[in-house]
Amino acid sequence: MSKMKELSKGLFKDNPIFVLMLGLCPVLGVSTQVSNAIGMSAGVMFVLLFSNMIISALRKFIPASIHIPAYIVVIASLVSFIQMVMHAFVPAVYASLGVYLPLIVVNCIILGRAEAFASKNTVVDSILDAIGMSVGFALGLTLLATIRELFGSGTITLFPMGSFSGVINIPWFYDNPIRVFSLAPGALLIMGLLKAFFDWNSSRKKDR
Amino acid sequence: MNKPSLTVSSSPHLHAKADTASIMWNVSIALAPATLWGVYAFGLRALLVLGVSIISALLCEYLLGKLHNESTLWDGSAFLTGLLVGLNMSPSVPLFIPFLASVFAIFIAKWVFGGLGANWANPALSGRVFVFFSFTTPMSSFVAPRTLAAAMPDALASATPLSFAKTAIAGGASGMNSSALLSASGYPATGFAQTIANATGFSAYNVDAFLGNVAGCIGEVSVLALLIGGIYMLATKIITWHIPVTYLLTVGVLSWIFGGIPAGLGIFAGSFFPSMFTGGLVLGALFMATDYVTSPITHKGQLIYALGCGFFTFLFRYFGSMPEAVSVSILLMNIITPTIDRYVIPRKFGDTKELRKKQKQEAKA
Numbered sequence: 001m002s003k004m005k006e007l008s009k010g011l012f013k014d015n016p017i018f019v020l021m022l023g024l025c026p027v028l029g030v031s032t033q034v035s036n037a038i039g040m041s042a043g044v045m046f047v048l049l050f051s052n053m054i055i056s057a058l059r060k061f062i063p064a065s066i067h068i069p070a071y072i073v074v075i076a077s078l079v080s081f082i083q084m085v086m087h088a089f090v091p092a093v094y095a096s097l098g099v100y101l102p103l104i105v106v107n108c109i110i111l112g113r114a115e116a117f118a119s120k121n122t123v124v125d126s127i128l129d130a131i132g133m134s135v136g137f138a139l140g141l142t143l144l145a146t147i148r149e150l151f152g153s154g155t156i157t158l159f160p161m162g163s164f165s166g167v168i169n170i171p172w173f174y175d176n177p178i179r180v181f182s183l184a185p186g187a188l189l190i191m192g193l194l195k196a197f198f199d200w201n202s203s204r205k206k207d208r
Numbered sequence: 209m210n211k212p213s214l215t216v217s218s219s220p221h222l223h224a225k226a227d228t229a230s231i232m233w234n235v236s237i238a239l240a241p242a243t244l245w246g247v248y249a250f251g252l253r254a255l256l257v258l259g260v261s262i263i264s265a266l267l268c269e270y271l272l273g274k275l276h277n278e279s280t281l282w283d284g285s286a287f288l289t290g291l292l293v294g295l296n297m298s299p300s301v302p303l304f305i306p307f308l309a310s311v312f313a314i315f316i317a318k319w320v321f322g323g324l325g326a327n328w329a330n331p332a333l334s335g336r337v338f339v340f341f342s343f344t345t346p347m348s349s350f351v352a353p354r355t356l357a358a359a360m361p362d363a364l365a366s367a368t369p370l371s372f373a374k375t376a377i378a379g380g381a382s383g384m385n386s387s388a389l390l391s392a393s394g395y396p397a398t399g400f401a402q403t404i405a406n407a408t409g410f411s412a413y414n415v416d417a418f419l420g421n422v423a424g425c426i427g428e429v430s431v432l433a434l435l436i437g438g439i440y441m442l443a444t445k446i447i448t449w450h451i452p453v454t455y456l457l458t459v460g461v462l463s464w465i466f467g468g469i470p471a472g473l474g475i476f477a478g479s480f481f482p483s484m485f486t487g488g489l490v491l492g493a494l495f496m497a498t499d500y501v502t503s504p505i506t507h508k509g510q511l512i513y514a515l516g517c518g519f520f521t522f523l524f525r526y527f528g529s530m531p532e533a534v535s536v537s538i539l540l541m542n543i544i545t546p547t548i549d550r551y552v553i554p555r556k557f558g559d560t561k562e563l564r565k566k567q568k569q570e571a572k573a
Binding site for chain 1: 302304308316320338341342343344
């Protein structure tokens, strides 16, 4: 039961974006296209999974006084790895993620989970926590990006596969995009509305 | 906004008949001259835009009120918001734009923050800015008013005098003020304005801008009609002079001193009256900046607020790249309003400097 809880808490109860509000900088920055959001989520998922695993395995070995630099070394190595992989295999996503990809190093979700969870729990629990958190992050980011791209540009950009170009045009919005949503204010607006919605939803559950 | 009929509070007790509904409907009445002129000048299309924005605002208010078990439909605030949204539209916009603006104004700017009285920004202005930055092209293409349509060359018809002058200056025109620029390019003026111009020495374009014979948003074109509404609001004590007068004068004075610089005329060469009577400034200063909820409570605070509005309007209008000076600067000052209210605290009754000094000394001793 408790193992299940470690896994599911990241999805809704402690969703990293809408409840913990961690790592918002890349969330606001890359959520203009669905494909970017998926690429970013994949990067975070990989780094979070392995950093949680390695750090929880080394938790008795890392001296408390230098634990943050030690975590950063682990995370930075993983980020360099994923960066090279993305550059080699998905250059388009690599180019559009730009600076946000190396910035995963200082992403609060990863450091936050390392500090708050992996450094105190077993490897299995940490892996479950990482999976839950990164899936929650991916869902939140993709939701935000879908709304922003749908209203802001009238398209949904996925990855090109075979004859499919990867871009779905939404009939009315493609001709009349509500541009604000693809600009910076739109990111904050949608973010705030979704946060308000989730807060309202959870407070409603509590009242019952 | 239902208050219990018996309220227990400390003195002083002031009694007035005014309530939310009477104020909102009175402001709507004050907007009637400008609305009528807009409909006359731009035809039935303008009426359609106004209708869509008002009906969608009322509908949105009704549905959200139903969700909260609160009936605020007839307090006039939603009607006024819808009316202001409509008056801030170009008469030629596609009809989904006023709809989106009204829904944004009522839902996002007002209800999300807790309904009337809890909104931090003027709903109508937020709605306008939202659609402006989303649909910039339809929002900034205008049509010539009925009085000028025959004389207006097609190339000029879609620009307001303000945006026209700005484009010309950005294109390298220098050494001319906006009236000279307009006349050099053949911008038409009505015969009536020409007659007055010959008699008084004002530029015919400025007379036209004052009367409302220019291209622009439905409600902003006629300064005369707006001023009639403003005087009505002053006479019925809905607003005080502090915000509109300070706002207009700040823009006028700053434009007179520095407004000539982008046109290459040097300082003290800008225009005083025309700068106050063009664009959406009068509509903004009288009806948007004076919104009770989003402007400071004290008169001193209102002066600071209006000075800020004026300063930013001047800055955006002459040195900014977007044609949205008035809306953006009022929204900016809306954000600062709580801060102004926190630091500008009125003097307590019976409080003097000497008294405070004495209290300080006593506290020390």
